[in-house]
Structures are given as C-alpha cells and as structure tokens.
Amino acid sequence: MGGSVSTVPSASPTMRDVAAFAEVSPMTVSRTLRGDPRVSPEMRQRVLAAVETLRYRRNDLARGLRTGRSSGLLGLVVTGLGNPFYSEMALGVEALAAERDMRVVLGDTAGDVDRERQLVDDLASRRVDGIIVVPAGNDHRHLDPAALHGLPVVFATRPPSVPDVDCVVVDDFGGSRAATASLLAEGHERIGFLGLGRSLWTGTERLRGYCAALEEAGLAVDDALLRSVASTSGAAEDAARALLQLPDPPTAMFAANNRNTVGAYRAIARAGTGTALAGFDDVPLADLFASPLTVVAYDVGEVGRRAAQLLLDRLDPAAGSGHARMLTVPTSVKTYRPLGGS
C-alpha cells in the first residue's frame, strides 16, 4: 500500500459516481451543486469533497435536456471572419453573451447562401438560444423564425425581408452623405463613386447618401463617375484607375467600403494625381499612410453588442415579444492626415 498515486480516471464521472463516493443520493449532489439551500452543511461538505476528489464537472448538456432550459449558446453566422469587421463584431457579441454566462458558436458562410442555410440548420439542431446572422443574400426565407420554430433571429448590417426579425444596421445613408459632403466642402465638384453590387442593401444606401449630398449641393449626379465594383480584390483599383483616366477625371472619390477605399488609394498613389479620397468603413492605421484619407467610421463592436442585446431581449420572456425593432449605429466622418516632422 505504498502511497498509491491518485490517478484521475480519464472518463468523466457522473453524478452517480459522486453520490456513490460521498455515500449520498444523486439528488443531494444535484441540489448541492445547484446551490439549493435545503442541504445540510455536513452533506454539502461530503458532496463537495467528493466533487473535488473526482474532479467532477456537471454535464450541462444532460442538465439542459432535463430542465428544458436554454443551451446557453448564441449562434453567430458571418460572411467572412477574415474581415476584421466581423471579428470585431464577434468580440462585441462575445462580450455581451459572456455577461450572461452564455457562449458564442461561430459559423462562417464565406458569402455562400447554401452554406448559410445549412449552418443555420445545424445551429438550430444544436438548440442554440438564438442566432445573429449577417445574411449572405437577399432571400431570407430560411432565416425566418417562423420556419425555425420561433428561434429568435437578429440580422446584423442588413435589414430583414421577413417579419419578426430584429436587426442592427449602420447609418449607411447618413455616413455616406456626410463624407461626400465633406469632399464637397473642400471644393470638389466632380466626385467619383466606387460602389458595391446593386443587389446589396448597404450598396444602395451608400449610393443614396452620395447622391443626396450632391443634390443638396445643387449638383447633378454624373453617371459616368459611378462604378460598381465586384468584391474581388484588385477590381476596385482597376475601377478607380479607369475613373482617373477619363477625359475629365474626378478630383475626388468616394469608396463604398474599405476594400474599395484601399483599391482607390492604391490607384491614386500609383497615378500620382493627388485625387482626394473618402471611403466608408474605418481603415486602421490610416494615419500612417502617405496621403490624407477621410473615412466613415463607426463602432463595429457596437453592432455586435446591440445585436446580442436584441437577441437577449427576445430570450427574456418578461420583455414580451413586441414588434421587430431596427437599430441604427451612428457614424462619424474622420480624416486621417499623415504624420510628419513638426
């Protein structure tokens, strides 16, 4: 009997194991672990000691099955975690979920609607308590809570085309208008627009903002200066270059997202035209760039936090399920200027 090494079994012990070890009934273990006050101190001690010795960990899955309670999981389905935008959003969601001891289950669709459909299906099968999704397409039928037995769904950055879905969007219109206005205020009258696909809601909103600013300045929208850019890398740079090579090129450009902004920046830098540039979405470290850059900035984490809040509200039975809500995250126009020796 020379000091047998206390080996921890590799299989997870169950409540019964703990009960047997502590020589009590499983119910006493259950109550103790749940903090039920009607357990005598001695019993509690015995149980906790056994839990400690066996390194017991309650099986939350089985628990959830019996209590019928929530899984404590939020699904988060995005179109591309590689984009820092979505990771910041995920951070926001995680933060709010963590406050309630909930976890976030990730899903990346890479912009594929079929993948989105099966991801949502999978998450539903896993009985997540709700889903936050950045829809990849415009057909949202598979995201309708009605088709998901009432599973709460919140859209992020796009408005829903089905009822009973809360959403958080960015002030695409206002931000674009303000940024375009700031270019106008600098005296630019010919401003190119590097837009997104016309089927994207954010794309049309940002174009609306751009047009609104021009009209408010009494300027007509010149279709020759409007370009739609496929989301492939490099396409934005090509489109920007094409604008710069027009007979009567724009003196400034507004890019509808950060990819387009970067592409336009490259085209302008290479052409050496000094064309002014503004773009939607913040660009990190743009203050280190060689030329000035104006961006429409907003708190991306806030998008995630608000989306999570909307979801949590839906989960709270007390709040009652009122009508769908739509939250808008405000934007601000920010101009980066190159650092330099004073």
Added chain:
Amino acid sequence: MGGSVSTVPSASPTMRDVAAFAEVSPMTVSRTLRGDPRVSPEMRQRVLAAVETLRYRRNDLARGLRTGRSSGLLGLVVTGLGNPFYSEMALGVEALAAERDMRVVLGDTAGDVDRERQLVDDLASRRVDGIIVVPAGNDHRHLDPAALHGLPVVFATRPPSVPDVDCVVVDDFGGSRAATASLLAEGHERIGFLGLGRSLWTGTERLRGYCAALEEAGLAVDDALLRSVASTSGAAEDAARALLQLPDPPTAMFAANNRNTVGAYRAIARAGTGTALAGFDDVPLADLFASPLTVVAYDVGEVGRRAAQLLLDRLDPAAGSGHARMLTVPTSVKTYRPLGGS
C-alpha cells in the same frame, strides 16, 4: 373550414410528434433520419413527409447524450478577439472544424487567467470535444488534460508547461533573427529592440533571435538599446522615442510585435529621424505607409488550422495518443516600400 392557415407550432416538435403524425413508431423515425438502410421506402416517405410538414429538426443534444458521442464542438479560448491576429486564427480553426461538421465555441479571456480558468471549466461542462487555447499566463495547471479527464488541449502560440499538450507556435526565434539580420545587411550596427514582458515566452524567443543575429554579425548586444514595453497602447511609442533621444541613438529598431511596431513607426515619423524599422507580425496595408517597413510575416490562419488539425488527430481514436507534438509555423521577412508615381 375555409383554408386554415398552416401554422407551425412555436415549440420544437420531438421525434414522438413526428412518429405520431406519420403514424409510425419513433424508432422508425430515428432510423430514417440516421439513414439506416433497413427502412422500407414507403415508411421512409411517410416519415420524411412528416418531418417536412412539421419542420422537424433532430435534437443533437439529446442524441449526443444517448450515443455518448462527441458534442461536435471545439472550444477556442483566446486572449483578445479584438486583435485581428486571433480572429484570423479563429477563421483557420473554423475552416478545419467545418470540414468535419464541427462548430467552434468562442471564449475571450482578455488576458485574464481567472477568466481563462472558468472559461475552460465552462467549456468542459458543455462537453466540447477539445480546446484550443492561447494561454494568458505561465501557470498551465488548469489546462492540463489530466485535470480535465483527458479532454484534449492544444496550445497556440505558446509552448505548454504541462505534458500531453500539443502545440503550434510561430518561429519567433528564426523570424526575429532574420529580420534583425536584414537590418544588419543594410549596414545598421546600432539596432534598438522594443521587447515584450520578460515572462512571455514569445518575448524571450524574439529577443533571443535578435541577439543571435547580432552575435552572428560579430556585434555585442548593447543593453542600453533594449526596452521592454508594457502592452498598453502608446507605451511602445514612448519607449521608441526614448531610444531616439539617446546621446548615441540607434539607426534602426526591431519591434517584437505589431503593437510595438506601430508605436515605433509613429515615434520615428514624428521625430523625422528616418530610422529604419522592422517588426514581428505583419502589418496590413503597410505598403500604403509613408516610409518603408520590414516585417516578420507568417500565415496566421495556418496557426489555427494546424492547431485544429492536432486536436482532430487527438480525437481520432485510430491515430492513437502518441506523445505531445509541437509544430512550428514558418515566418518570412517582408519589406514594404511606399507606393509612388513611377
């Protein structure tokens, strides 16, 4: 009887509901859904029709409970999703998990070891199949699989101090040596070092690489040029400025991570000294910066993918649980030069 609207009940139907609807036994439903071949085509049809009508979705949690099988979840615990580094890593993990129809559960410790402990505990209670963790501290006892009933654990970007833990690290030493060597090759002999806390493994490795390069060039390490930088923002800039204000300032600097690199860049740009700069970690869009920048780049997603692969290997009983493995992701030195009109 005027066309009653087909209302989908808001509560999730169970297998029994489907069975009752299809007028078969629950077992037939179960077998059908699992693709058991010994179900007659007619039965299969009846079942699938009922599933369709009721929008039934099998409860994976209950299923897992009975089969004793895995939850199909991987835990991913990082120290700060806000850092694009970790989100790219998450993308890699997600990609590999998705190949096996597994999902990723996120946890953010914000560098807090206590939070890490409770996150791991929570994930274990949720019966994830394994955990990938970027440890916040140097005490790894709570991450020991032996303390977690054999739950597989993989460390990312830091080597484990407990046995039986696989890990994926970056070639901190080699990358730092190469980057420092490239500065030396440009003729610099006084090279400042902006390091991390000395308790961080990556910090000491990167310092080792820096020193090795100097020694290989026959140069002595000047302690006056070595700074440790707290991870607060702005501290790196202050430290870099201090170096620049030395009586005999360095003509180049090597920064041990991207935060330090950016801080040093700012300090140098403000001082206008034209000091050369290299840093560990890639800096996105550095080609748009006003001055050249050399970085130690590596495939961050690869860190996540390899970590996930190690974990999946451990889960595969066929692979057998050999000794702990340590994978190193290679680095490359990349120099960004400002764009300009040709």
Added chain:
DNA sequence: CTGTTAGCGCCTTCAA
C-alpha cells in the same frame, strides 16, 4: 432535510 420515482429526446438492444 433527504430519498424515490419518473422522464427530458434520443438511441442501443432485443424481441416480433
């Protein structure tokens, strides 16, 4: 205060 019984939703095992 503690223990017993029953069952959450599903699947393994055995019988028909």
Added chain:
DNA sequence: TTGAAGGCGCTAACAG
C-alpha cells in the same frame, strides 16, 4: 423490416 423496453446524465415532482 418494425416495434417495445430501457437508459444516457440530470432534475422536477412527489414522498418521507
């Protein structure tokens, strides 16, 4: 090929 019984780990609901 289908169904009935039993149990995965846990906890409500009821005893005692």
